Structure formats: structure tokens, C-alpha cells
Amino acid sequence: MADQFNYGDLFSADSRDAGPGAVRHSKYDFAVAYPDPGTLPLEELIDAVRTGFEREGKDLAYYSSPSGDPELRKLVAEKLSRERNMTVTADDMVLTSGSGEAIGIVIQALTNPGDVVLVEEFVYLGTLNQLRRYGADCVAIKCDDDGLIPEDLDKVITEQKAAGKKVKYLYTIPAFQNPMGWTMSLERRKQVLEVTGKHGIPVFEDDCYADLRFEGEDVTSFHSLDETGRVIYVGSFSKIIAPGMRMGYLVASKDVIARAWSFKSGGAVSQFTALTIAEFMKGNINRHIEEQNQALIAKRDAMVAALGENFGSAVTWTVPQGGLYMWIKFPEGTDLAAVQEEVFEDGVSYYNGSQFSPTGEGSNYVRLCFGHPTIETIRDGVAEFAKILDQRKVFPA
Ligand SMILES: Cc1ncc(COP(=O)(O)O)c(C=O)c1O
Incomplete structure (x- = not known):
């Protein structure tokens, strides 16, 4: 194979290596705020x-x-x-x-x-x-x-x-x-x-x-x-x-x-x-939005129920009236940033609070998105999340 051209010192001072930004999905993908694919009006x-x-x-x-x-x-x-x-x-x-x-x-x-x-x-x-x-x-x-x-x-x-x-x-x-x-x-x-x-x-x-x-x-x-x-x-x-x-x-x-x-x-x-x-x-975009919202409320409820079943009272959340995610607080000192990659490898993806914080604080929070997974995946995935955190001694379920 021919030697590859080296761009080395040709890059501009402002450029930076942002990588190709490949999107990775885990078995239970709660990381990104995607909408509901089931109601996508194809x-x-x-x-x-x-x-x-x-x-x-x-x-x-x-x-x-x-x-x-x-x-x-x-x-x-x-x-x-x-x-x-x-x-x-x-x-x-x-x-x-x-x-x-x-x-x-x-x-x-x-x-x-x-x-x-x-x-x-x-x-x-x-x-x-x-x-x-x-x-x-x-x-x-x-x-x-x-x-x-x-x-x-x-x-x-x-x-x-x-x-x-x-x-x-x-x-x-x-x-x-x-x-x-x-x-x-x-x-x-x-x-x-x-x-x-x-x-x-x-x-x-x-x-x-x-x-x-x-x-x-x-x-x-x-x-x-x-x-x-x-x-x-x-x-x-x-x-x-x-x-x-x-x-x-x-x-x-x-x-x-x-x-x-x-x-x-x-x-x-x-x-x-x-x-x-x-x-x-x-046509009727609002009818589509209405359909999606009906699917989303069922998913939100499934996530609320699964959290209640799998996590004790030390973990808290408020129930959002809309949107695509829940914001969940673990007790101070729980570090959900440190284990994020390992938990991803185990099959559950999420973003932790420190990723959303200008100061990098808040690794005892997670955002779990419910828009894309099915109700069954939400139920199984939240149970799996609790199990993994328990096994890894991050937080006792
Ligand atoms: C608050 C907020 N603003 C903007 C965006 C960007 O969305 P898009 O560029 O797909 O319109 C997102 C995507 O998640 C978001 O959550």
C-alpha cells in the first residue's frame, strides 16, 4: 500500500481532532434523546x-x-x-x-x-x-x-x-x-x-x-x-x-x-x-405529534414504574410532563461517571450529570431517555441497570 499523505503541520491553528464521532448503541440505550421510532410517520x-x-x-x-x-x-x-x-x-x-x-x-x-x-x-x-x-x-x-x-x-x-x-x-x-x-x-x-x-x-x-x-x-x-x-x-x-x-x-x-x-x-x-x-x-403534523405523545406517556410511565420497582427510596426523580427523558438523583458520593463505560459494556447506556454541568459536578445524577426504546426494553433495561450497579457495588439496589 502506498504511504499515506501526512497532513501533520498543515492543519489550521483552530482545527482539532473531533474524530468521526461514531454513534455507539448498547443493548439498553437510554443515552440519547431520540424520539419514538414506532410512530415515525413514514x-x-x-x-x-x-x-x-x-x-x-x-x-x-x-x-x-x-x-x-x-x-x-x-x-x-x-x-x-x-x-x-x-x-x-x-x-x-x-x-x-x-x-x-x-x-x-x-x-x-x-x-x-x-x-x-x-x-x-x-x-x-x-x-x-x-x-x-x-x-x-x-x-x-x-x-x-x-x-x-x-x-x-x-x-x-x-x-x-x-x-x-x-x-x-x-x-x-x-x-x-x-x-x-x-x-x-x-x-x-x-x-x-x-x-x-x-x-x-x-x-x-x-x-x-x-x-x-x-x-x-x-x-x-x-x-x-x-x-x-x-x-x-x-x-x-x-x-x-x-x-x-x-x-x-x-x-x-x-x-x-x-x-x-x-x-x-x-x-x-x-x-x-x-x-x-x-x-x-x-397535512396534519399535529395529529402525528399527538400520536407520538401518547406513545411517549406510556413509555414515561413504564420508566417511572421500573425505577420504583428496582431502586429504593434513596434514589429520587421528578416525573416530567413531557419531553424524552428522566433526571435521576442518586445519593451524594455515588459516582456514575466512573463506571459509565463499564456499564455500557455490560449493556446499558446513559449520560451522567457531570457531562451536562459547566463545572463538571453532578456525577451522582443520570439522565435516562425513554423516547426510543420499547416499553419492554425500558422495563428490562432499568432492571438490568439496577442489577449492574448493585453487582459493581456502585449503588445497592
Ligand atoms: C435542548 C436541545 N437543543 C438542541 C438540540 C439539537 O437538536 P437538532 O440539531 O437535532 O435540532 C438538542 C438535541 O438533543 C437538544 O436536546
């Missing part, structure tokens, strides 16, 4: 591709509008106006490759190395990784079951400013917070807007789980409570159709969109996917 999506292509397929010969398919933007804007009370049109939005891309370009547009970015005390690790990648100083705000604690928010901002730090924005996941599962109350949202407003700080709202409510009342979006353009909003089709679609969106004031857009590469999102989703939305 037939309707196939019909949507056919109808969309018969009508507009030839337009694929064009590069599409840089902000993404205008019809899909219009349909999303209508959905957000109707269901998240947002005053928004297609022109206030750009489509992105999942909301992950939207988050990345907003972070790049707003963050200089060393800037403080406020986050919940445990936060979606994809965002945490991107914030770290661009040098943000991620500072955690304390939370309770109603969401961010406004007094702590005020205190932290005041302290950071006094220390000469630039506090750039607050990133929050107010609906079915990932990983903690709570939904921020309306009262709290108003208080958070008030405190951040007082300090002149924008709120970056990540609302990708808002549709997955299977109990209780919806709480209106942060975006709907602000009239000044201070809230930046991202959403996604990953959890309501599938992550494989890679379709998300960013809603923000025109200047923020213009700056964020300067970091987007590869042109507009796939018109193939946009056409499919637009056609699917013209």
Missing part, C-alpha cells in the same frame, strides 16, 4: 416527497433561497404564532441543519473568548460543547422545579459584572429542560426577563421540546413575552419528526440573523428535506 413522509416533487421537483435544479424554502418558513411561522404566541413571519426566520447549527452560528455571532454565557446548572451537552469550543466562560445559574431561580440569576450577573466580566447572554431550555425535565413557569419566565432586562442581557431560548407535552398546560414562549427583539429563539423538527431530517430554525431580530448567517457554510438547507416537511405540515 408513509405520510413518502406521500409528502411524492406530492412535493411532482409539483416542484424541477426547482431542485436551482440553489434555493439562502434563508431556506419560503413556504416551509411560512408554515413554521404560522405554527409558532398559533402555538407559541409568537409574532413572527417567514422573514424573521432562517432554516438551519437542525437547531444545533442555529445554536452554533448564534454562539459564534455573539461570543468572544472569555465572555460569560449564563446557563442552567445542568445543560444540553451539545450546546455546552459549542460554547466551550468558542471560548465562552459558562456560568451556571441555580434552578428548582420551576426553572431558573431569578434571585441567583441577579446575584451571578451582578458578581460577574463586578469582576469586570462581560456577560453576553442567557441560554435557556425552558420547556422540558434538557436534562432536568422541568418546564419553567410563566411567573419565572417573566422574572427572568425582568432581571436580564435590567442588566441589558439577551435571552437565547431553545424550545425544541415544547411540542412534546403529554400532560399539563403549555407555558407561553419567552419570545412571546418580549416586544423588543431581546429574545433569540431556536426550534427543531428533530424531536417531532426525526433527527435524521436535520431541520431546525432560528428566529431573531434582523441584525442578529445577519451576523449569525455570516457563519453559515454550505448555503441553504436541503431543499429536498424542506419540501418534504412543508408538504407534511400541510
